[in-house]
Amino acid sequence: MKFKKLLAVGATLAVSAFTLAACGSKSGDSGKTLHWEDSAEISTLDPSKVTDVVGFNQLNNVTEGLYRLGKDSKITPGLATKTTVSKDGLTYTFTLRKDAKWSNGDKVTAKDFVYSWQRTVNPKTGSQYAYLFSGIKNADAIMEGKKSVSELGVKADGDYKLVVTLDKKIPYFKLLMGFPLFFPQNQKVVEKYGSKYGTASKYFVYDGPFKQEGWTGSNLSWKLVKNDDYWDKKAVKLDKITYQVVKDTNTGYNLFQSGKLDGTLLSAEQTKQLKGQKNYTVFHESTTFYLQYNQTKEEFKNANIRKAISLAINRKDYLKVLGGENTAATSVTPVGLTKVNGKDFQSIVSDKTDMTYNKAKAKELFNK
Structure with missing residues (x-):
């Protein structure tokens, strides 16, 4: 390639x-490896706490939510195989695929979404993007500390049905579902790593097309490798993406000219x-x-x-x-x-x- x-x-x-x-x-690569650069270090992989472009780009490659956003923000299938909306536009019911897995072998279920969303709107988490949940039932009151996170308008109906209730119609609601802030999180993993969660490749778990390797939390290079447990792995064309942080355009150009980068x-x-x-x-x-x-x-x-x-x-x-x-x-x-x-x-x-x-x-x- x-x-x-x-x-x-x-x-x-x-x-x-x-x-x-x-x-x-x-030299030595299979031809399915992309050597890429990023403009800054990764701050965190924690979906509830990430705020920067670098972090969100990483999460878009290594995690997956209900939908993915394609060209011109076209909604494409992710973990949701079916979506039904009530007549008043306030209740969304998502049917999840049963073949999605975390990289630790756990199944991805509706409970992972419930836990993730509740964690993000919880004032104790300190999410700077939690305001995007405004319009989901009780989200504002929860963020203001007036209601419990258990009152958020999201619930699991069994393992593979997610029901979301809104306070008001949100015309762009489906688009929000393609943003990593709304992706699932594995409660077992979050609680296992505690404050280390999302601070390095090994302190995270993946359900997307790639798994991240080699990021220690402070280094300037890492890689993404194809996730063989990803439900749609046949659609993933690359085996590996290597990243290195390049902050100077002259350095980037020299690396590109020498064949060490495929883009700068x-x-x-x-x-x-x-x-x-x-x-x-x-x-x-x-x-x-x-x-x-x-x-x-x-x-x-x-x-x-x-x-x-x-x-x-x-x-x-x-x-x-x-x-x-x-x-x-x-x-x-x-x-x-x-x-x-x-x-x-x-x-x-x-x-x-x-x-x-x-x-x-x-x-x-x-x-x-």
Whole structure:
């Protein structure tokens, strides 16, 4: 399996990350190994406590929930083989597959979801993302310490049926189920490792396409190996993914050139030099950078001042200086995030305010 690409990751407005990528194999590899980089260390694998992109990316590869999210956030089957929704839209019943297992041999059951969700909303756990459970019955009251975690609107009906009750309709509820925060956790394993849970590869258990090996909690390299106990292992094309943390783009480029990495981030300056090469490909990142004004200060309470600053920025020239594959943003929502009725959501929510560079108009508004 050998193919080679130069990828540039483009964000909207100001700054973006760029990538050189080539998928192949180093000498001695089977050809089904990917050598990849990450921009930072793993903070934790604990689904209840993770907050960073690196951690969530790892969990998406080594764990699985009710659904997986495919291209354009399309919901694809995970552990749920069937979903029924009540007429009022407040009760979801998920039927789970019976062939899913944890890497320690335990079966994945509905109780693992109940335990995981209750653990996350429990104020004692200290989950920074627990607020995403808002709308599930009693979640807010539990997070405020007003009700017991046992009153959360989730229960197991036997081993393979999970019933979720909502306080209100959540249009994006199924999408949430593809986020690792809502994935199951093995209570036996969590209690066995206690405070060590999720702090190293060996202090975790896996139910996803890969198992992680070699992460000690502080080192800068580790690997994912194909999980032979994964229910859909036939769909997993790679045998192994090696990771190393690379914080400097020059280092990453040198490692890529020497064949030690199959992909590396590029700086905007590097893209100016490499753009146009045969394998250069743009990969759009769902990121927007923006200026935020401190509106507790009197001058920024004036909408004309804020509009003046916006009009005084020549976005096209700014992007030329930055280099790379950035585009000017017209809203906080980036291009390509998701589609609604076949249309890019960004085009629907774009700010209709004129953002064209206009020095004269900017001066006029600034002096009002």
